[in-house]
Amino acid sequence: MVVVKTVKFDGEEIHFFNHAIYIFEDHARFNLELDLIVSEVVLKKYKKVENLIIEIELDDGRWLNLIMHVKILPGRLPQLNLFCEIDDIEDYCDFVQVKEAESDFPNIEEGITLEDIRKVEMPDEEVNIRVKLPIDQVEWVKGQKKSQLSEMVKEFIYQYWEDYNK
Known part of the structure; x- marks a missing residue:
């Protein structure tokens, strides 16, 4: 099983809480996909970005440098799905493969709570308060x-x- 050690978006290292990296087969096309649980701050920063230069360091020392599309995944936790089409599946023979007809996607939310994420990075939101004071x-x-x-x-x-x- 392939494990991601670090991820960089356009050269900036991103803290993630869990991940799944796999090959997704769709009508004889193959995509490399990386699902990440991230903080709400990271999600907000990249939610309107379409493509990113991604550097992925795997635990076995390999580096993947790719241009990947960005998609927000629905769920109870902030999730990003990064994907790109790959031509040669041979380079990824040790990656988990998921077929379109299967619904066997890894559950990366298990064991993580929003409170755990906010302990690491609490988002700030602007609020306007109207009060009557002396x-x-x-x-x-x-x-x-x-x-x-x-x-x-x-x-x-x-x-x-x-x-x-x-």
């Missing part, structure tokens, strides 16, 4: 930098959340 607090808030306010609100919510969940 004028002296409004003046103080307007005098603060956005980054400082964001940090204060984040810390307040975490503290409140912690106290609330006791």
Whole structure:
């Protein structure tokens, strides 16, 4: 069984939580496919990209350098599917092969939770909050930098959340 050690997208190493690399046979055509569980941050960064230069280091020391198409896979965890057509299947004889008629795709989500992923890389989202405050607090808030306010609100919510969940 072939195991992926590292993956780089356009030269940038990507942290992944699980993977499956295999040959997919579809009407006598063969694709090399790499399914990756990634963070929500990575998924967001690459979800609108169509093609990437991918460098894959296998655990046996081999390197694969390919231009691969990018597709988002549905599921409970953030997943990318990278694929490219290959001409010579002989170069990939030790890879798992999956035929179109089979539904024997590896389950790479097993044993991983969204909470596990967020412990490694927590995504940030922008949110607008409208509150009614006394004028002296409004003046103080307007005098603060956005980054400082964001940090204060984040810390307040975490503290409140912690106290609330006791």
